[in-house]
Amino acid sequence: MKHSDILKNALLMGAITFAGSSQAQDRETGMFAPLPSSTVGPMVDQAKGFLVEDLGDGLYWLTEGIYQVMFLTTGEGVIVVDAPPSIGQNIINAIASVTDEPITHVIYSHSHNDHIGGAGIFPAGVTIIAQDLTTEHLKNKNDPNRPIPTQSFAESMTLKVGSQTLQLDYRGVNHSAGNIFIYAPAQKTLMLVDVIFPGWTPFPELALAQSVDGFLEAHNQILAYDFDHFIGGHINRMGTRQDIETQQEYFGDIVQAAGKANGAMDFGAAFGEAAERGGHNNTWAFVKILFDAVTQQCADEVEAKWIDRLGAVDVFTFDHCWTISEHQRID
Numbered sequence: 001m002k003h004s005d006i007l008k009n010a011l012l013m014g015a016i017t018f019a020g021s022s023q024a025q026d027r028e029t030g031m032f033a034p035l036p037s038s039t040v041g042p043m044v045d046q047a048k049g050f051l052v053e054d055l056g057d058g059l060y061w062l063t064e065g066i067y068q069v070m071f072l073t074t075g076e077g078v079i080v081v082d083a084p085p086s087i088g089q090n091i092i093n094a095i096a097s098v099t100d101e102p103i104t105h106v107i108y109s110h111s112h113n114d115h116i117g118g119a120g121i122f123p124a125g126v127t128i129i130a131q132d133l134t135t136e137h138l139k140n141k142n143d144p145n146r147p148i149p150t151q152s153f154a155e156s157m158t159l160k161v162g163s164q165t166l167q168l169d170y171r172g173v174n175h176s177a178g179n180i181f182i183y184a185p186a187q188k189t190l191m192l193v194d195v196i197f198p199g200w201t202p203f204p205e206l207a208l209a210q211s212v213d214g215f216l217e218a219h220n221q222i223l224a225y226d227f228d229h230f231i232g233g234h235i236n237r238m239g240t241r242q243d244i245e246t247q248q249e250y251f252g253d254i255v256q257a258a259g260k261a262n263g264a265m266d267f268g269a270a271f272g273e274a275a276e277r278g279g280h281n282n283t284w285a286f287v288k289i290l291f292d293a294v295t296q297q298c299a300d301e302v303e304a305k306w307i308d309r310l311g312a313v314d315v316f317t318f319d320h321c322w323t324i325s326e327h328q329r330i331d
């Protein structure tokens with residue numbers, strides 16, 4: 001499959017949504033900045049449509065280039081974490097390419113369709129595990145593509161199957177309610193989805209984080225684990241501790257730049273521009289001009305510093321600056 005086809009496929013799955021407010025790219029030319037080396041990942045064989053990487057001791061990472069799955073052979077069956085519809089049947093194909101063991105357990109990282117909406121492909125009778133809030137949500141949705149978990153937990157759960165162990169932890173709302181840390185201690189591998197985007201800026205608005213504070217705190221929570229491999233659920237490669245620290249530094253800069261810009265709001269200029277553009281008594285026009293100026297000031301400062309360090313900061317930093325600056329104003 002071509003990269004453009006994979007992307008189209010992912011978009012059609014409702015996987016990729018864009019905030020409408022981005023002031024992306026070079027404002028004069030409309031050109032995107034070249035991607036830095038941090039964005040380079042392993043090549044996916046386009047004819048095959050997926051890549052499986054052996055992390056040792058029965059653990060595997062699977063991707064089609066945009067979404068990611070982790071699976072673990074145990075001697076008594078395979079544990080799969082997530083089922084993005086964009087990978088779909090290739091999850092089964094990828095597992096069959098490395099083991100004859102049947103799939104016996106499925107773990108949902110969180111409830112979102114773009115990460116688990118392919119779970120209808122698993123054999124009937126598999127054990128499906130999720131955090132209570134995910135389970136509750138899926139019961140309400142009653143979606144055949146996201147079968148309701150058969151086992152659920154509130155805070156922590158140790159899953160032992162055959163020779164293997166996975167530690168599942170819930171540490172509060174970050175990207176979404178019920179989004180869990182999935183840790184393979186023997187393989188020193190940690191998975192947390194939709195929070196860290198190794199080598200790249202995240203999706204708009206802190207990857208649509210349900211809790212801004214929870215999203216920022218998740219960086220510390222991740223670093224408290226002892227791991228060598230990090231699986232973020234997205235983009236074309238895995239991460240290391242360094243990638244978490246890098247993203248934490250990037251958001252630290254956004255928090256600082258947004259705070260500075262919020263403290264330097266030019267009400268007179270915004271009022272003047274609103275009036276000039278026919279919005280004399282238009283409160284929302286005034287507010288938009290004022291807040292856009294804050295967001296742009298934050299984005300300009302952060303983009304200049306990060307354009308060579310993380311991928312696509314010219315595309316989505318504006319959206320992160322909007323979310324953080326607004327969060328600072330209201331909470």
Ligand SMILES: [Zn+2]
Pocket residue numbers: 110112115175176194
């Ligand atoms: Zn999600």
